[in-house]
Amino acid sequence: MGYPVYPRYKQSRIDWVDQIPEHWQETSIKRYFSIQLGKMLQPQSLEPKDLEVSYLRAANVQWESVDTNDLPKMWATPDEIEKFSVKEGDLLICEGGEVGRTATLGQIENPCIIQNALHRVRSTKNTSTAYLKYLMRHIADTGWFSILCNKTTIAHLTGEKLAEIGLPLAPLSEQQTIARFLDHKTAQIDALIAKKEALLQKLAEKRAALISQAVTQGLDPTVPMKDSGVAWLGQIPAHWGMTRLKYATALIVDCPHDTPRYSPEGDFLVVRTADLSSGVMDLSSAYRVDEDEYLKRIRRAEVKPGDILYGREGERWGFAAEVPEEPKVCLGQRMMQFRASAHFCPHYLMWHLNADCVYQQGVVDTYGSTAPHVNVETIKNYWLVEPPLTEQKAIAKHLDAVTTKFAKQVAAAHRAISTLSEYRAALITAAVTGQIDVRGVSLPDSSQQEAA
Structure with missing residues (x-):
């Protein structure tokens, strides 16, 4: 990857990490973070003091983002609202479905709570939730959640299981540096992936337009046209x-x-x-x-x-x-x-x-x-x-050739996306497990990033 490594390593006792830098700790999530599972859905008021409050579900939490638009509401007591409330910067982790899916909550209108399909995680001492977010992505990519959760029924990441997950812990300043490094690098990779995805969309639209044009207007742009009388077909060759x-x-x-x-x-x-x-x-x-x-x-x-x-x-x-x-x-x-x-x-x-x-x-x-x-x-x-049968055959042959070219371009774009995604995952793994040392990597400050 072109990044330096730490000078000394030690063997790790954490199941999903072979070795970590010598000065890092081996601990568990529960020792440095508080974990709160959300409230069970309450669709009706049960007590006079109950209040309606917006809540977040697992579906609102995707990797890298939390959707806070048009949130549903449930009933809860004032004490429950305080207990299950969320604020900007909280780490939200899915308890079911795609267990372990994690994102950091951005700005949100208060009050808002979480349903019991989500864990709220907050730092308690000398730890960065931004670092833990990337660590959770690495754990998910290794398949460790599948091992940790009971797959004989619906998989669940209980609070107890989450709390016991091993945590390779760098000093706080390093955690913050690693998180900033990954914020910057993954943003660059995501931008490249977005360009490839935009290319795929354009290719799909152009391919569809060429198919429609060929089957309804033929291959000769000079042929006389007539109105088909059908709105979606429009003008067609006069002899068709x-x-x-x-x-x-x-x-x-x-x-x-x-x-x-x-x-x-x-x-x-x-x-x-x-x-x-x-x-x-x-x-x-x-x-x-x-x-x-x-x-x-x-x-x-x-x-x-x-x-x-x-x-x-x-x-x-x-x-x-x-x-x-x-x-x-x-x-x-x-x-x-x-x-x-x-x-x-x-x-x-x-x-x-x-x-x-x-x-x-x-x-x-x-x-x-x-x-x-x-x-x-x-x-x-x-x-x-x-069209006449001879023209039908010519159009079909033409579209076979055209769509073959599109297929090659689409395949190349998909390969590029796959390569970038694999590199992104490998970079996160290398950084959060200490396989590379990013402390000396020069990064643009926030004002430079915003300007870019």
Whole structure:
């Protein structure tokens, strides 16, 4: 990493640290921090003196930040409000869910308390909660919380377990230096990750726009245009026709409305909405079924290579992809199967189904729904444009080439994000466990950072 190490180390007795600098202590969290589990949710007033008060839940606490917008309220006595209250600078640690997820509380309107899915941690002597925050991230990354918590049921990080966690403790000035160093370096890394994520968003938007333009306007920008008469399709080439999905297909099959009986050793794969993205069927994580279940799943129609599978429910609805030559697959829940008519190129039809002009026709069924679901009749009646078959094939070939280039750019951005994330985690580990000595690292002061 390019940073110096401490001159001398000693073997650590803490389970998740091999060695620490010789002058650091080996202690536990309870000796230097106070821990308070939050109050059990009380939706109604139980005593005349009860007051309504805002509270924070585990969902409000994410790594690096606490969301204090639109907080819910519960009832509590004045004594409970004082006991469970939080203030700026408190460390909040999740007791359940992703146990150990930690963040520092920023400014908040008082009074506010914590629910019993959160621990509030405060320093009691010569310790920095900022240092402990990074230490908790390191412990989470090592998987130690999974060992510490009982995984046979729902995992919980009780106050007792949290209190007993081993703590490699540098002198206070070093803790503060380490925290400042990590604040600065992780901010730099996070900014680079944010740029890559912004690039991914731009690539996705550009890819979607190119698909929509190609399937609705073709590849010749000089061709005469006409109004399609459908708001989401807009102008289309004058010599193209209009049709509905039910006329562009020789077969439309909805999935069996029951949950497949999965078999890890089965020879057949079940395609779910999770296995589809725009024009891509990724079967690397697909669930399996045995032959009996497979035959049950294809009782309405066998899924053949070249068929198009389409997700119509859930957060990932609206994606379509073609079925490959191998392996044999069947429909999971929330899926539909289309087979193109003779006058439609299957690959063009697949790209058309991924276009925004089709997606928006399905949105009408999903407004205000917490579980998006597009009706089969709506899907059958999607408006499509119908170019001559030769143009359909040319458009499909063009989109294959274009989306392949996008896929390479997306893969490169994901690799960069993964590398940066791994470096971020490694840097936190090295700093909070004393593998590197950051005491001599020059950092910009706060005014310089704000100016930057």
